[in-house]
Each structure stands twice: as structure tokens, then as C-alpha cells.
Amino acid sequence: MTTTVKSPGFDRRLITPLVAGAVLNPINTTILSVALVPIGASFGEPPSATAWLITSLYVATAIGQPVAGRLIDTYGPRRLFLPATALVGIAGVLGALAPNLVVLVVARVLLGLGTCAGYPAAMRLLRDEADRTGEDSPGGILTILAIATQTVSVIGPPLGGLLVDVGGWRTTLAINVPLALAAFALGWRYFPRARPEVRERRPLFDLSGLNTPLMITYGRALLAYLVSYSFVYGFTQWLEAGRGLSAGQAGLVMLPMFGVGIVVSAITGRSQALRGKLIVASIAQIAACVLLFALHPSSPLWILVVVVVITGVPQGLNSLALQNAVYRQADPAAVGASAGLLRTFGYLGAIVSSTVQGLVFGDTADTDGLHELAVFLVVAGVVYLLVNVFDRSLKGTT
Template identity: 50%
Template sequence: MSVRTAPPPGRFDRRLLAPMILGSILNPINSSIIAVALVPIAVAFGAPASETAWLVSALYVATAIGQPLVGRLVDVFGPRRLFLAGTLLTGVAGLIGALAPSIAVLVVARIVLGFGTCSGYPASMVLIRREAERTGQASPAGVLTALAVATQTVAVVGPTLGGLLVDLGGWRATFAVNVPLAVAGVLLGLLVLPKDEAVPEAGRRFLHLDWAGVALFAGVLVALLLFLMDPHVETVWLLGAAVVAAAAFAWRELRARDPFIDVRVFAGDRALLATYARSLLAATVSYGYLYGFTQWLEDGRGLTASAAGLVLLSTFVVGLLVSITTGRRPQVWPKLLVGGVVQVVVSAALLLVTGASPIWFLVAVAAVLGVPQGMLNLANQNALYFQADPDRVGASAGLLRTFMYLGAIVSSSASAGFFGQRADTGGLHELAVFMLVACVLLVVLVLADRRLRLIGRPEPEPA
């Protein structure tokens, strides 16, 4: 089934945008849409909050593991095949969740969702790379901006969409919505995406992938994420297990003929490692604000959920405008520096917030945070595009998402630790100090990496 015609010569094939954007938003929409469904799910099954929390954690863990794995599969077998398989799996997961008879089955559905939604972003990055090579465009900044704006928009409006779905069809609608999205994705993929080249001995290559490396990498992330989600003295052994698994993973990858993650490349490519570190730090601050500040608005400031959502709306609006305004400029260093400095300003401003702070001040703080929201993710994505090995851009893009989710887990754990039973003003100030340390480190990393200034700079004219 294909009605695809020859793409326009010399120009990016804009027909690819629809499936690329749809595939890329499946993960962030399922990450955020569940927030408003947790309480109705708990009521429906008579489950405590400790059980429904696994619906959030399950997706994070599956995504953190699945992004680089599926990205590597994209590199080996092609973006179209993995896009279709992942989108189909997303639909199956939505159906499982919509019909689930228990919390345990819902957790399974979220795990399947995590893996199914992993294919869209790395597949899109590989397609962008191929289109750039075909058209001779060194920097398809407009396309990268479209992806960043779409995922950022969906992540912010996800809870609002979730609330609408719960009102219309109950909590099961937040799972069932994946079915029509998956159908649309499969149809677009079949009609629009270019066919992948034949893979000689595909079955043999699949079986001979570095599955031992995948298993060890999964062990590292599962142990680390489980510790971060519940950091106590009793769970320190999980941190030790993560260290042991990490050492075993490095030993294995250094000896593998075709490693899952080529640690030699990372050892010699400090620029790419710095991009991952910046992504983790930026996400730590961003999600710390989204989780912590939002909770404080309701508990510490006494706003309703809808009023808190209106305060946060300014973050989305400013972030969207900043992304659109600066997105077509391929330079990443100015965006990273400005974004990091503004994060420092916002984190410091949170130290001035009290339960009596006027609404206009809270809206102003939220609006200012929209500046780094619109710059940092896009800049790190563009940096990776230029830094990654073209043969492993799918796996590298998947790892970028993994580090973002690590930042989300770190910030979520920090919020829980600082707030305790209620999100009071004292806890918010402690969280602000934690965020301040993270964004200062981000600025230091940006200033220390001089090579960032070369990315996107126009080539000098030949003499």
C-alpha cells in the first residue's frame, strides 16, 4: 500500500512532517495525559496512590530503556519498519489499557506504551538526516524546530487533553485515544514514508544484535530509576546494583563486535556526552518546576487545579513563541547560554515566592521560564544532530530522550523529598536551591564547551 511519489528535488519532502510529528508526540502525550487519570483510576479499583504511581513509573522505565534500543533498531532495519511496528504496538497498548480489569494490567499497558512510543523520535531523526543528505541541506533547522515545538506543545497540553477525555469518556478514554492515533500513524506511515532498503539476513542480524548489552543497560537503568523513585537507606543496594551493572555493561560493550552502545565513541566524544549531560540538567530544572511549582500553587498558594493551569499557560505561550522565533537559527550556543542563565534567574526568583505572593508575580515567573523551555530542548536536539555518528543517529537520539527522562525522575524524586506530606513554601525553597545548583552546572558546561560555538556557524567563503 503506497501512493508515495518522487520527493521534490533540492527541498525537504514536507509530506514527511505529518507522520514524523505524529510519531514523535505519542511518547510525550502519554507521559503527561495520565496525570489527571490517576485519581479516577484509584477510585475505580480501590487502589492506594502507591499503586497508581507505578502507572507513571512504568512508562518512564520502559521509555528510558526503549529509546536507545529502538533507536539502534532504526539504524539497522530502517525508520519506516520501526515506525510502523512501534505505532502498531502503541495501538495495541491503548486497547489493553482501555479494557484492563486491574491495576496490574494497566501497568502492563503502560510498559507496552513505553516501548511502542519509542520509535517515532529516532525514526524522525534518521529521516531528517537522510533528507538532508538527499537535498544537500546541512541544517534543516525548520524541520527540527517543528518537531521540538510539537513535542513541547503536547507535553504541556497533555493534562488538559486528559481532563477533557476523562470528562467525556472516563479514565479509560486516556488509553483508548491511542487506538485512533495509532491507526492514523500506520496509514500515514504506509502512504508517506519512503520504503526502507532490504536488510540482508534480517532475521540473523536481529538475533545477533547485542542483546547482552541491552540487558545490562536495562539493568543499570531499572536499578537506578527504582532508587531515584524511592531514595532511602533501605534502597541504597539498588544504587550499588546499578554501579555493578554499569561496570559489566562497559566491559561487555568494549568487547562486543557490534555493540548496542559504542562506549568507545562516547569515551572519545566529549561533545556528545556534554550534550547528554546538558539535557539531563535542563530536564531536571524544567520538570522540577512543572512538578514542584505546580504542586505548590495548589497546596502552598491555595489555587484550584484550573487556576494553577492558567498560571502555567504563560509558560507554554512564551515557550512556543520563543521556539518559533529562534528555531530556524541553527546556532546552538547562544540558545543554550541564554536558556541556562534564565533558568538561574527563575530558580532564584522561586526563593522569593511566598504563600502571599500576588498572582501577577507568579504568572511573571511562569512566563519567564517559557524562554528556556523554548530554547534548551531545541538547542540540545540540534547539537546532537550535528554531533552524532550518522550511522548511529537513531540510537543517539534515543539516548537523548533517555537522559531527559532521567532528569524527570531526578526532579520528581527531589520534589517528593523536599515536600513530604504537603507542598509547602519551605519545601519549594529547598527545591529551588536544588534547581539552582543544576542550572548553574548547566551554564558552566555551556561556557566550557567552546565547540558549541561552531555549530550552525556559516562556513567562511573560499578565498
Template identity: 50%
Template sequence: MIPRLSRRGPATAAGPAPDAFDRRLIAPMVLGSVLNPINSSMIAVALVPIGIAFGAPPSQTVWLVSALYLATAVGQPVIGRLVDMYGPRRLYLAGTGLVGVAGLLGALAPTLGTLIAARVLLGFGTSAAYPAAMQLTRSEAERTGQDSPAGVLTALAVAAQTVAVVGPTLGGILIGLDGWRAVFTVNVPLAAACLVLGARRLPRTRRPAGDRPGVDPPGMVLFAVTLIALMLFLMNPGAERWYLPVLSAVAAVAFVARELRVPDPFVDVRVLGGNLPLIATYLRQFLGYTTSYAYLYGFTLWLEEGRGLTTSTAGLVLLPLSASALAVSTLTGRREAVRSKLVVGSLVQITGCAALLLVGSGSALWVLLLTGAVMGVPQGLIGLANQTALYRQAEPARIASAAGLLRTFMYLGALAASAADAAFFPRRADTPGLHDLAVFMLCGSVLLLVASLTDRSLSTLTPRDTRDTRTTRTTRKV
């Protein structure tokens, strides 16, 4: 059951209009949701100065990236479940407060280990806002009876994409002004702004007396072990690390067995297993972001090592990728059209991957720019389509935890992409390796197209009648 949210009044300055989305919620929702992508992207330009400061090689500083991925992939669904149970306000405030603490810890960190711990805290802290935003969107639809969240969902997607694009630039500016510690310190004012906005604008949760759902800590621990073991293997796959996928499989079996027995599971595997369209959405999220991140990481490496561009020039070559992704998201965001976006995005992604097979060390700069612009189109379509599909497919009472799992599959795609880049560029990012990577990406894109074309449920996605849902829930309580 979704926690009931108390409101202070009708369509006045003291409260939202009864039949319109409460626009006061948008600022804390968007600001909180960008904390994760901005911390994911800013660190890219800080790894070298951090390594110099602590005398650490890249094999150690890379944990600053991996630590946040691991913490976020586990934290998003776990905290999302708590949002479903206790409402968005408490978890939003606790999470953004933790971001501020992590920022201070990183700014004062005396060792690389402490800095990695700060990144773990950042991962968990930034895991609260996106599930909270999805739950707030659902609760507003129930309050108003107007289930048309395309504009809000687009704002969340575009904000995250924009911040991911400007993150490295912002990080470079901060480092130039006050050194690498500034990329951690900046989280303090951002967290403070989230706390103020959240405390003033997020609705309080009101639960019926005696309604105390279980938290299921053993289920959460088994889920975490399953995911961490799998992700550690994907980060550095090899025959000598065979025990990690085995541990992941054993923990997964134990997790499913427990969740089937307990009355209030962390993940309701019965409902999830019966919701094949939602499982298909998670699969599409994984496939889409595996290709997206493989291109982002691999193509960038090739631009510098295979094409011989400087770091700054390689960054400029990637600008059309970001620009087209943002433009497509903005232009198509208000129309749900989930199936069309997935099919078109898959086809354009296939085209872009095929174009990479024709790219070489002597390719003209305009060819590289055009390739990036083409690959940006699916980035603007696929992520937004999957987010909208999840909103329609997930059980309303578990919308936040379902949204957290969507982010988990995105990060699994990122780690799979990193493993692919390492496999195809064992020594340096040369052109043959890029072509092999393009074939890998092409196969994933074809699978994404097949998964989109064969999923008939996508053509039947429609807004829920939230007024009927609200009435039914009230009737059951009576």
C-alpha cells in the first residue's frame, strides 16, 4: 500500500491545486535526482590529480568510480523499498543529508581509503531522490486523478542527462579553482539546498494506526550479496575469479527462496515473476545502457589512442552525442509513445554501431562528429521510454523500489560495458579493437530491437484510472 500523503490545503498559496500536479515538488525532485549523475561524471576529471596527491596508480583510483556504482546499484532498490513503505520525505531528507556528510568526509579525507568510503556514502545518499521522485509522481497522479506524468518524467530524464554532460566541465572548473577536493565539497551546498527544499515542500506521510510493515533485512542482505558478487566479477572478469559468479548464483537462489516464504518481502518475486512486461523493461534497460556506455567509454578511448586526438579535442567530439540526446529527449518527452521510441532508438543505435565499422584512424573529423550525433539519438529515446514503461507497468505500491531496480540494471549495463571495453582493448584502444567492440554493440542493439518488437504489452500501455484506484483503496479501508 502506498503511504498516504497529507496536504495542507486546496488551490491556494498554502497548498496545491486539487486537479493539477503540485509544481512545488519539481525543484526538490529534480535537484535531488541529479546528485547521482553529477557525482558519477565529475570524478572523471579528478582521478589523475587524486592519484598524484596520494601516490596511487589508476588501478587504485578507479575504485572511486566503482565504489559509487556498487553502492548505488545496491542502494537504489533497497532505499526505494523503504520509500514505498514509509513515504518519500523521510528517505529523501536522510539521503540528501548523507550526501552532505559524504561531501565533508571527502573534502577532509587524509587517505585514498577514506576517499573511497566517502564515495560509498555518496552512492547510498544519492540513491534516495530518484525513487522518491517516482513515488511522488505516482502519489500526485492519485491525488489529482490525472495520470499524465510525461512532462515530469521528461524533466527528470533531461535534468540527469544535462548534468551528466556538464559534470566533467564543472569538475574541471572546480578543480581549477580549489583543487580536486572541491568536487566533494560542492556536495555540501547541494545537499543543503535539497534539505531546505525537501523540508519545506515535500508532503509528510500519514500512516494508519497499527500499520507497521516489515523491512526484511535478510532479504536485503542476500540481494546485496547477489549484486555485489556479480558486479565485482563484471568489473574484472577472469577464470581465477570463478567464485564470484558462483557466490552470486547461490545468494540469488537463497534470496528467491526467502522472498517466497516471508509475508512482506523486500522484492515480491511472485508479483515480479508474473509481471513479464516489467522484467522485459529491465532487460531493455540493461541492453540499451550496455551499448550506450560501451560507446561512451570505448569510443572516447579510441579517439585519444587510436585517432590520436588530445583529451580536450576528444571531449569536443563528444558534444554532438550529448546535444542530440538532450534535443531528442526534450522534443519527444511529452509524448509517451513507448514502443515507437524503443523501436526507433534501437534502429538508430544499430545504424550508429554499423557506422563504427567504417571508422578508422584516418577518418575525417566531421565523420566522427556525425557518428556521435547519431548515437545520441537512442540515448535520448531509450532511457526515457524505459522510465515511462516502468511507471505504467510497476505495481503502484512498489513504484519506488521498481524505479530503483531500473537504475540498478542501468549500472549493470555500465559495468558490462566496462568489461567489454577491457576485453576488446587489452593493451591500447586501436581500430581493430574498436571494430570488435562495434560488433558487440551491434549484437546488443539487435537484441534490444527484438525485445521491443516482440513485446506486445508495449502497444497497450495506457494511463491508469487513478480516480478508480483511489476509490477502490478507500472502499477497502472502509
């Protein structure tokens, strides 16, 4: 008689370090949003110049994510995660001491490179644990990862506003030092020292694992994050420069957006549906963008809250659906690189967003610029909706 020995369940000691690494990039996204106006005032630079602080991080990360993912697939998460996390701490020190905007941009580039390994390492560990335990999506950890990212996004604006109000914008860079130390220590303690299996080495830029559904998912990620980052950065700058709020107040106004995102992710996380989530997210994005036309310098607080609450719906649905789509559609042997490419296309959306903001805002983030941005975002939102409605690869995933 043959006895089958069942593998232990998912090693839950890995949850904390994989989340700690994966959230380093989103915290640097949202925490900067309330610091852009103070940074511009400090260096005497307009929004068109401070937009480079957004672009620089995302260019670096867009290039570095798939490279880091491929190296993680080949050599394991630990060997890439630890030096990359250390680089985040170094970038935090450089940014906190930056004497001008150029040095600050360099620090943001280093942050982009340093945060490249976190998300691909998390996805690689999840796939390795799925292979070991035989569970396709081990213990709902994908949902935990999505909610953790949302939670960090919630913390970012109010934390950034608090840091700016108490210690100035430099503290929004310095906060990376303790965060990096914590992530490094957790990775050192819990990440496997050896690969759980031996993988075939592939070329660094191996396109054989790409397929049509995966490429469409990457395209929708670009559109989704183009709109999302435009809200995080563009709307927040307008709250300060156009509506006259302080950095702390702007952070608090943005809080419901990310809070709703967490709730939506938690409620829908167990559902395997993709198409329905993406279509609802598309419609909510369009609705929020249309509402931007109703805003003006004396807009009451309630309408600002309505806008950010509606935006929170796609914030929760998009990140979870896109992440699950890549996990399903990617070659299991290349899930790290595939996850890196997902972030790459998301960052391309952020780069386009920052470029557009530089064009529409010019010297100040005023209401006319916000309305011009809204025109662009409505068009992008409609294209995103059409992609989700007519994508045949999503058939059967409602």
C-alpha cells in the first residue's frame, strides 16, 4: 500500500517579509504626492520640473523590474532582494540631504532601482510555495499582497502630510531608511537561502513566455495606472495649489480613496472573476474623471470626498484583478519576470501621467489644468473600458 505524504501548507513566516518588500515602491509613490508642492517651493521649481521626481522613479523601475524578475527566477529572491533593499536605504539618505532638485531626482532613480526586487520576489515566492504545497493560489496570499499594497497606499498621503507638516519634505525621503532596514532584516531572516528547485537558465530578455492574453493584460495595466497615478499626483497637487489645502489636509482628503480600495479588495478578493471586476473598475474611473469638471477653487469638501470615494473602487478592483491575471496567464517558470513586466507597464502609465501633468499644469496646478487633465483621463478611461469589454481572453472569467 502506497502512502502519500502531503506537503505542509504555505510557510506563513514568509508573509511579512514578502509584503515588506512589495510595499516599498507604493509607499514611495503615495508619500511623495503631498510633498511635490513643498519641494517645488523649496527649490523654486514649477510643477513641470518637479514632475521629474515622478518620472525618474518610474523610468528606473520600469526598466529594472523585468530584469530583477528574470534574475530572481534564475537565482532566487534572496540574492536580489537583500542588495536591492539596502539600496533603498542609501537612496533615502541621499534624498534627505539633497541640496537641489537634480540630486533629489538621482535619489528617486536609486529608489526606483532599489524597489525593483520586492514585487517580483513576492510573486516568485508565491509560485514556489504553490509548487511545493500543490495549492494553486496558496492560502489566499495573493489577496493579502493586494490588500497590503492598498493599506500602504492609505498610509502614504496622510503620513506624507504629517511628515511634511512636522519635519519638512525631506522626512518623506528619510523614512525609507527605517523601512529598508526592517525589510532587509526580515528578508535576511526568512527568505530561503537556496532555490527550492533548479530552474533552466534562460536569456535575460526571454520573450518566449509572452502570450496574447498576457500582453493584453499589460496593456490594460498601462491604461489603469495612467488614470490612477494621475489622481494620486495630479489631483493631490490641485488640492494644495488650486484648492488651497495644506499638505496634511490634502493627505486626509485622499484617505478615503485608498480606504475604499482596501474594503473593495477584501470583499472581492476571494472571487476568481476578472472580467466583471475590470468592467466595474473602468466605469468607476470614467465617472470620477467626469466629476473633475465640476471642481473649482471653492468646491465644498463633500464633493472632493465623493470624487476620491468613487476613485477608490477601481483602486481596489484593478490591482487585484491585474495581479491575479498575471499569476494565471504567466509561464510558472517565469512568474517573477512576468510580475516585473506588469509593474513595468503600470509605471509606463505613471510616466505618461507625469508627462501630461507637466504639460497641463505648467507653472502651477490650477483648476484650468485640472480640467484639461480630466479631458485626457476621460478618453483614457473610455479606451480602458472598451479593452475590457471586448477582450476575448476574459470570456468565462466573469
